[in-house]
Amino acid sequence: GGLLQTVRADNYRAKRIRLSGFLKTENVEDFSSFWVLVDGAELGEILDFDNMFDRPVIKGTNDWKKHDLVVDVPQNAGIIHIGVMLGGSTGQIWIDELKLEMVGNDVAKTSQKYTPAEQAETAKEWEEYRRKLGKEGLEKHIATMKSRPLTPFILNFEDLSQQSSN
Secondary structure (H helix, E strand, C coil): CEEEEEEECHHHCCEEEEEEEEEEEEEEEEEEEEEEEEEECCCCCEEEEECCCCCCCEEEEEEEEEEEEEEEECCCEEEEEEEEEEECCCCEEEEEEEEEEEECCCCCCCCCCCCHHHHHHHHHHHHHHHHHHHHHHHHHHHHHHHCCCCCCCCCCHHHHHHHHHC
16 A cells, blocks of 8 residues: 655756655554655656665554655656555555755665666656557656646645645
8 A cells, every 4th residue: 555645856867865854653564665756757767766776674563653755856757656555465554744845965865776777677667658558548648747736745644634624
């Protein structure tokens, strides 16, 4: 399972960003993680990505712990996806105090490095997906992405409970 939010990259282009937040787990079978993905203006053009998979796996039962993911948003970025994942068929996760902010280049990136072979394989997969979508499907997808908000919303779940009670 997972939770995802997508924002346009307009306000973050040519910047380094950090997604931070607290994660708590209970009986997680496989893994849990935050993730951030920076896509280009073209569908499937992955510009930077971090899903915490290069760190020790977060599974089992763990108390609240803060995690930071730092990626670059190039000038040609179109969309930023942020989220949390729960892998496996059992377990629960809690998240709190999510924050997406711009940081200086003195803050080290945490994003994963891909080999040219991995990049080529990903590009091939996305090209096949674009082909299956066809021109009309691709145009619809791009229009949907352009309609996304400029900044994340409801990153603090206390805000969400207050909004639902109003």
